[in-house]
Amino acid sequence: MKLRIVTPVALAAALALTTAACGGGGGTTAAAPPEGGKSFDFWSFSGINQKASVEDYQKKNPGIQVKLTEVGSSVETAQALTTALAGGKVPDLVLIQGDDLPKFVQQPQNFYDLRQLGADKIKGDYLDWVISQSVAKDGSIIGIPTDVGGMAVAYRTDLFKAAGLPTDREEVGKLWPTWDAFIETGKKYTAATKKAFVDNAGTSVFYQAVNQGPQKYYDPSGNVVYSTSPQVKTAFEYGIKAVQAGITAKQSSFSEGWSAGMGKDQFAVISAPSWMLNAIRSNAPATKGKWDIATIPGGAGNWGGSYLAIPKGAKNPKAAWDYITKTLNPQGQLAHFVDSGSLPTTPSVYKDAKLTALKDPFFSDAPTGTIYTNSLLGLKPFYIGPDSSAIGQEFLNAITNVEQGKGDAAKAWDAALANIKTAIGK
């Protein structure tokens, strides 16, 4: 137990200290680039195979050395970046996940305004609502989008058949034009099979529905409106309705039970952004060919996506910018989609045959490119603020508490509002 005697405060202070002393984990390799700008440091997440794109870039640009550090999960990368920014020893290029981005956009002085490097010329290539999330109040652009999630519903054709539901992806999509219809379909499925329809209400229903409108937790000028926004209330009610209909398996996304349940036919439906397909493949390899993908209720949606940014203290911003322009241009993103399945943020390639022709055998040869890019075109931009992810988490928690715990459905909304107020102070 002796080893546990780390002063309680050390944790709080270690963070402050690291900022001063070491400038964050991971990227201690930073060194002056040899021969003026032939190498740069790049911090990315682990588990997304960033190495492949780096190697590809190095092959096409011989002589340039990219020192890639896979810091950890997206959250850990953002934390390391935070300490690095506070300490001053930063990478030249860093990948930031969309949920973590607003905190950095609020403090644009920490990053290069990419307009100075030429972002103005290329910003028209990207989906408007995606790139606008990296634009700070002063108009500076701090990040270029690498990918988006898109939204669809992954469903089990064999289980649908057993429940007497259609299995063709077009017909299945027509079963649920709205979330109400989705819940009704769930009731039919559960009545016929005595099994749960969807994995959970929080992420598969609420998180998706709340993204389908022009205004989420903030109004366009950046004021918090989560308590009065009709879109948020409606989405929350869909979540509660799904719980009360008894169609959810009560498995929180990414939990142990969720992974296990996927392979054991515990539920037939998951709301799945494009990157989720990999999670299904690896969690339930035996279900290969039994899945298919249909459009999401409401038609449009997105979950996930990341940005590349250049911290202010970067030693070699020009090389980092060169990497951004060469890998994130429409053709670069298209090539990356074909290799890895991550969805381009550049709508000009959405009709490209390379994208539309791609079929996924694990998901009954569903044309994933077409299905997911269609879900992006209907999306309207909404303002994402620094507390958006905290607010979303509290709403999700309130629904989960009704679903899995002893939470009272009638009081859930008020409880969520009270918790958010405590958390963000407004």
Place this chain on the structure above:
Amino acid sequence: MTTTLSTRRAQAAPAGTTSVRQRITERVAPYAYIAPFFLIFGVFGLVPLLFTFYVALFDWNPIGEHVFIGVDNFTRLFADARFWNAAWNTISIWLLSTVPQLVLALGLAHLLNHARLRLAVFFRMSMLVPYITSVAATTIVFAQMFDRDYGVLNWLLGFAGVEPIDFKQSVLGSHVLIAVMVTWRWFGYTTLLYLAALQAIPRAIYEAAAVDGAGGWKQFRHISIPSLRPVIVFTIVTSTIGGLQIFTEPLLVSRSAPLTCGPVRQCQTLTLFLYEQGFGQFQFGYGAAIGVALFVLVVALATVNYVLSTRIRPER
């Protein structure tokens, strides 16, 4: 070594100067020997500690502004239901893990000391295996075992006709789950501490007691426990300090809401609350204030424990 060297030099050099030099060396040397610890403690312990007190007085955005706000963080903290919830969770998990752990360790140490075991070294050493296993690995395995739908524990309970228990979702269940992990991790270490102390007790005392007609329990109660007093005090104090800072286990219990250990913060400990505010919300000032409050709590409880446990005395 220093002494030998200086003695040798003393023989070689004129007497007057060396004895001064020798005296200085002897005075300074002990401090030089302990200096590395205090240097490292200063850099990694004391300075961060003091800096935390300082940061707690600010609205401190690590990548933005630092605004001095005095004790506002503390006023906010004491009015924050999440803080009291985390404090209560911490104390509850600490009690649930420390008490069984120390009792279990005491009993096991007694058994290992007295029972005629074959392979005694094997049993003693294997108790350290949980201690050297990664906390993250332990947590993930236990979380799976306690899973509602696919956990081995609920599967076994199912044979007894018990409905599946959702440990992670309920307050008591999640506390028990974490307490089991902590106990599992630390009982071997504590057992070995007790065992070492027990082996230092002269056999003759037990033999004399046996001659006087004292049975196993009486020997344990009246010889072993009083003799273990210093070690018991040590383990109680260290497990108080450690138990109040449980972090990794609650962080890894809930995948969907890791920073709160579940949707209603049912097992969020103070350190996890600190981490949520500091690293999740980037409110370093508020996080530091939580750290200061935790510091005060640990000092207070460790003192109370120390005072209480020094009351274990040999009976006369």
